[in-house]
Amino acid sequence: MKETKIHFIRHGVVENPERIYYGRLPGFRLGEQGIRQAKAAAKVVSRYPIAALFSSPLERAVETAEEIAKQLDNIEIQISELLLEANTPYEGQPISRLVERNWDVYAGTHHPYEQPIDILERTKAFVTKVRRAYKSQHVIATTHADVIAFMIAWASGKPITNDQKQEIHKGYLDYASITTFVFETDSVNEIPEFTYLVPKESPRF
Numbered sequence: 199m200k201e202t203k204i205h206f207i208r209h210g211v212v213e214n215p216e217r218i219y220y221g222r223l224p225g226f227r228l229g230e231q232g233i234r235q236a237k238a239a240a241k242v243v244s245r246y247p248i249a250a251l252f253s254s255p256l257e258r259a260v261e262t263a264e265e266i267a268k269q270l271d272n273i274e275i276q277i278s279e280l281l282l283e284a285n286t287p288y289e290g291q292p293i294s295r296l297v298e299r300n301w302d303v304y305a306g307t308h309h310p311y312e313q314p315i316d317i318l319e320r321t322k323a324f325v326t327k328v329r330r331a332y333k334s335q336h337v338i339a340t341t342h343a344d345v346i347a348f349m350i351a352w353a354s355g356k357p358i359t360n361d362q363k364q365e366i367h368k369g370y371l372d373y374a375s376i377t378t379f380v381f382e383t384d385s386v387n388e389i390p391e392f393t394y395l396v397p398k399e400s401p402r403f
Contacts, residue, residue, distance in 0.1 A: 201380050202335060203381075204329075205339070205378045207341070208346060208373055208377075209341070210373050212226050213229035221285075221290075223289050234399045243338055250328070250331075253340040254341045263275045266338060301364060318352055376397065
């Protein structure tokens with residue numbers, strides 16, 4: 199069987215002069231640097247025979263996907279809520295408060311807010327759908343840091359926790375980075391291998 203590869207791409211840097219935790223809030227778009235980063239990621243994945251392009255519905259992820267689509271002959275962008283940012287009660291609060299909490303937006307929260315395992319389970323549901331629909335092909339998903347972090351933790355056999363997310367952040371999850379999960383079988387229980395790449399931005403003129 200030919201490998202199925204799902205390229206998870208974190209969105210580029212967001213314009214956020216007020217330094218707030220924007221979460222799922224609307225209106226937060228890519229800044230100039232974020233656009234350059236998205237273009238760099240697009241250049242990398244344009245080398246692959248991409249079968250489908252998915253995006254979180256949030257503006258920053260869609261804008262990242264749009265830059266990728268331009269390099270793929272304007273491939274259709276398919277929106278998936280399974281790729282959304284974490285649902286937390288901290289939206290609109292200063293980033294300084296999140297730093298004090300070690301970026302833990304999960305401790306002490308309850309339904310309808312999400313826990314790390316909730317994010318992993320919906321991301322795995324997305325992966326299952328993609329593997330069925332695009333077997334042995336390349337697929338792109340533009341999304342958010344925690345979505346990718348918990349996939350990395352799962353693929354690495356690590357705990358699905360905020361502390362583990364912070365450990366993963368030390369080596370992964372740069373803006374517009376590409377984390378590729380590789381599935382070699384049809385087994386629903388397969389644990390994928392993964393690779394990680396940070397595209398080089400084009401210089402600003």
